[in-house]
Amino acid sequence: MQFIQPTPAAQLCQTFAGIETFKIINARYPTHAPHEETPPFVPTEYVPVTLAEWKARAIQATAESQADKSIDHTLHTCECGCVWRSREITLCPLCARHGTILFLDHVHAGDLHGAAYAQEDLLPKTKEQLGPALEAFRALLHRRALLDKRDPWYDKTSRKMIQACYQDLCSGGGTHPKIALAIHFFKEEWARAPEEEKTFCPEVGSFCVLHKHTPLP
16 A cells, blocks of 8 residues: 655644643653652543644744744745744645645756855955945846846846845755855845835835835835
């Protein structure tokens, strides 16, 4: 019989179920020392948590969970257009569907790494030299990203694209100083780029820039 891998949502529900079971076992069999004064445990009837309740717990993204706005906090996108941040498997906070993460394909990754290693060997050593070096890398990246006029893939206004480039360099770029400079470039791009549309708990400043004609609720 072929084993069918559970969906990410099912895996998440299984994880919550395991945590719940662990809590019940520890509640019935306390681990405190005999000499410690603790109130007696009074067992209560256990009511199983339904799948709908597990799912509700799994999608409870909150303002607190979205507080980290850094480039390292992975962006997820749903079919409904909602964008939210999560380092774990989560579901859309608006419609409970599974989201996707943007990754570079091998062609775009090749353009990115080619631009990084095409930088001058003499890298900046002062703040004054950093600005021109970053602009030089921007020119290299744009030149390679525009080689195919039908697919000018790099978009400096898309945080999802900026993050995809950043994560690709961090995970597979190596430790060369040229890669470090390229990584710093995308951190700078991230700071200037607006939030994606329909971002769950966005930064107020970026949200206002993106929707300057729409008042905040």
